[in-house]
Amino acid sequence: MAEVVVYVDHVGGAVRKPTLELLTLARRLGDPVAVALGEGAAETAGVLAEHGAVRVLTAQAPEFADYLVVPKVDALHAACQSLAQPPAAVLVPSSAEGKEIAARLAVRTGSGIITDAIDIEAGDLGPVATQAAFAASYTTKSRITHGIPVITVKANSAPVQPAPAPGTVETLTVTFTPAATGTRIVSRTPRQSTGRPELTEAAIVVSGGRGVNGAENFAVIEALADSLGAAVGASRAAVDAGWYPHTNQVGQTGKSVSPQLYIASGISGAIQHRAGMQTSKTIIAVNKDPEAPIFDLADYGIIGDLHTVLPQLTQEVHTRKN
Amino acid sequence: MSLRIVVCVKFVPDASGDRGFADDLTVDREGVDGLLSELDEYAVEQALQIAGGVEGCEVTVVTVGPGDAKDALRKALSMGADKAVHVEDEALHGSDVMGTSLVLARVVERAGFDLVIAGMASTDGTMGVLPAVLAERLGVPQVTLLSRVKVEGGVVSGRRDGDSASEEVEASLPAVVSVTDQSGEARYPSFKGIMAAKKKPVDSLDLRDLELDAAEVGLAGAWTAVDSAVKRPARTAGTVVKDEGEGGRQLAEYLATQKFI
Ligand SMILES: Cc1cc2nc3c(=O)[nH]c(=O)nc-3n(C[C@H](O)[C@H](O)[C@H](O)COP(=O)(O)OP(=O)(O)OC[C@H]3O[C@@H](n4cnc5c(N)ncnc54)[C@H](O)[C@@H]3O)c2cc1C
Numbered sequence: 001m002a003e004v005v006v007y008v009d010h011v012g013g014a015v016r017k018p019t020l021e022l023l024t025l026a027r028r029l030g031d032p033v034a035v036a037l038g039e040g041a042a043e044t045a046g047v048l049a050e051h052g053a054v055r056v057l058t059a060q061a062p063e064f065a066d067y068l069v070v071p072k073v074d075a076l077h078a079a080c081q082s083l084a085q086p087p088a089a090v091l092v093p094s095s096a097e098g099k100e101i102a103a104r105l106a107v108r109t110g111s112g113i114i115t116d117a118i119d120i121e122a123g124d125l126g127p128v129a130t131q132a133a134f135a136a137s138y139t140t141k142s143r144i145t146h147g148i149p150v151i152t153v154k155a156n157s158a159p160v161q162p163a164p165a166p167g168t169v170e171t172l173t174v175t176f177t178p179a180a181t182g183t184r185i186v187s188r189t190p191r192q193s194t195g196r197p198e199l200t201e202a203a204i205v206v207s208g209g210r211g212v213n214g215a216e217n218f219a220v221i222e223a224l225a226d227s228l229g230a231a232v233g234a235s236r237a238a239v240d241a242g243w244y245p246h247t248n249q250v251g252q253t254g255k256s257v258s259p260q261l262y263i264a265s266g267i268s269g270a271i272q273h274r275a276g277m278q279t280s281k282t283i284i285a286v287n288k289d290p291e292a293p294i295f296d297l298a299d300y301g302i303i304g305d306l307h308t309v310l311p312q313l314t315q316e317v318h319t320r321k322n
Numbered sequence: 323m324s325l326r327i328v329v330c331v332k333f334v335p336d337a338s339g340d341r342g343f344a345d346d347l348t349v350d351r352e353g354v355d356g357l358l359s360e361l362d363e364y365a366v367e368q369a370l371q372i373a374g375g376v377e378g379c380e381v382t383v384v385t386v387g388p389g390d391a392k393d394a395l396r397k398a399l400s401m402g403a404d405k406a407v408h409v410e411d412e413a414l415h416g417s418d419v420m421g422t423s424l425v426l427a428r429v430v431e432r433a434g435f436d437l438v439i440a441g442m443a444s445t446d447g448t449m450g451v452l453p454a455v456l457a458e459r460l461g462v463p464q465v466t467l468l469s470r471v472k473v474e475g476g477v478v479s480g481r482r483d484g485d486s487a488s489e490e491v492e493a494s495l496p497a498v499v500s501v502t503d504q505s506g507e508a509r510y511p512s513f514k515g516i517m518a519a520k521k522k523p524v525d526s527l528d529l530r531d532l533e534l535d536a537a538e539v540g541l542a543g544a545w546t547a548v549d550s551a552v553k554r555p556a557r558t559a560g561t562v563v564k565d566e567g568e569g570g571r572q573l574a575e576y577l578a579t580q581k582f583i
Pocket residue numbers: 208209210211212234235236237238249250251252253254255265266267268269270271272273276286287288289292304305306307360361445503
């Protein structure tokens with residue numbers, strides 16, 4: 001059976017959920033071969049094997065942490081070349097970095113690239129990728145017609161499924177290109193953990209917008225999020241006002257989320273915001289303006305002041321949970 | 323010191339319009355008015371700010387696109403760019419990122435550059451990979467997705483806010499940079515700027531001028547194929563109730579029936 005290369009997104013050996021989703025998709029196309037790079041790479045093998053990785057190729061080198069993107073492209077390229085035949089596909093998580101790695105690999109291997117797939121199926125002419133276009137107002141199906149199908153996949157596009165496989169660890173030999181050391185990472189400040197779920201991976205997201213009216217008032221959003229075990233999101237208006245960090249922005253120039261439940265409070269529903277949350281399963285809106293476009297998307301909406309509605313909801317959630 | 327900056331910009335359908343696909347499944351450019359991608363305004367802005375501090379710096383804006391795409395160039399020129407290059411050719415219709423980047427790489431090489439600056443993504447295709455692809459093709463460092471950028475002594479540096487960390491990165495020129503919408507508000511063209519833009523040179527090139535083969539670009543030369551594009555059924559609006567003092571509790575009841583609590 002053909003092999004499918006899966007790029008592993010991990011932090012010090014802890015595999016992030018989107019990679020496990022990729023393994024589910026990869027198994028539809030062939031035998032998953034995972035590629036894990038940098039510190040902790042070998043520690044990823046256990047969980048990858050549980051989810052279908054037939055082999056796990058690992059490489060360690062300071063270049064992966066010290067230089068931007070290209071060392072990882074070199075390694076992924078080496079992984080592709082190490083296979084007996086070209087892979088049926090290369091799947092990469094759709095993070096900003098993942099997309100750049102995938103795109104450079106595509107150029108090097110003379111391949112087409114599809115980004116931000118939300119589903120992949122096997123097809124007669126190779127993998128067929130589903131994408132959401134124009135702020136998720138269209139669904140497209142596309143293929144790669146030249147070279148290796150290189151596809152990046154958004155988080156929450158497939159279920160995580162246990163599928164035990166050998167997950168044999170092999171060391172990947174990587175020869176770095178001169179370009180590898182082109183862009184130096186001078187310093188790195190890890191993002192502080194809030195203890196809340198990862199925004200792009202969370203089952204529930206509670207977001208606040210301009211209507212929250214002040215950084216201190218985001219406590220209302222956070223309290224509701226914590227009662228539901230949810231991640232916190234924000235509109236660009238709230239981020240630009242300095243009320244909440246940009247890492248929490250949902251939308252075209254922020255994160256794209258697709259949770260089971262999205263609660264938008266004090267958010268009007270501009271097209272650029274919708275682009276990042278429109279594919280959520282259930283959408284709830286709280287807005288004091290009955291004409292707000294967000295109500296057009298909402299499965300359930302409350303016309304009212306978020307400062308009274310949300311605390312009451314939080315209270316009620318706590319009561320019901322006990 | 324002189325510095326040659328080339329800014330890559332895209333002419334896109336206005337996101338506030340009813341965007342869609344044409345019969346050949348390429349982006350419909352007829353039904354909706356086009357404009358300079360808002361995310362590319364940030365690239366023009368940073369180019370102008372960098373240029374402002376350097377004697378003899380020249381900012382060239384480049385676009386690959388149909389006739390109307392000149393509007394995007396005019397906007398960038400009215401913001402303050404010095405000159406423009408428009409690559410227009412029937413054969414380019416339907417190009418994917420590989421085709422477009424091939425053309426841009428050729429233009430940029432021909433123009434000569436110390437710094438290429440692009441936006442973080444186009445607002446229509448939203449891939450966000452063109453700057454990385456361009457760096458790979460040009461064989462120069464990629465310094466992308468910067469929320470802050472600085473050029474000093476032949477080195478470009480900046481801050482890249484990633485998913486798990488914020489990084490300070492740097493590379494020697496020449497390099498390809500992309501900037502995010504966190505890099506600083508783009509200026510509005512002044513009346514004087516708009517008048518001056520009318521006199522600034524716009525160089526029009528086709529594939530032959532660039533010595534590129536038509537078979538390598540366009541819909542037929544694309545390395546990806548779109549088989550179908552279907553409009554999603556609009557989300558049907560659900561129940562909307564006015565808060566009469568019980569809104570929070572009503573919401574909780576809804577969440578309970580949906581098994582979220
Ligand atoms: C290129 C580009 C990229 C963009 N990218 C993004 C992006 O990634 N993410 C994003 O979000 N936006 C993005 N935007 C901005 C977007 O166009 C909107 O400006 C933004 O989403 C508005 O945020 P908002 O809904 O919080 O604010 P507003 O549109 O001002 O809406 C605030 C809402 O809060 C309601 N409200 C006020 N007070 C209360 C109250 N007490 N209780 C309940 N409701 C209340 C109001 O009725 C109103 O509907 C982008 C724009 C551009 C041009």
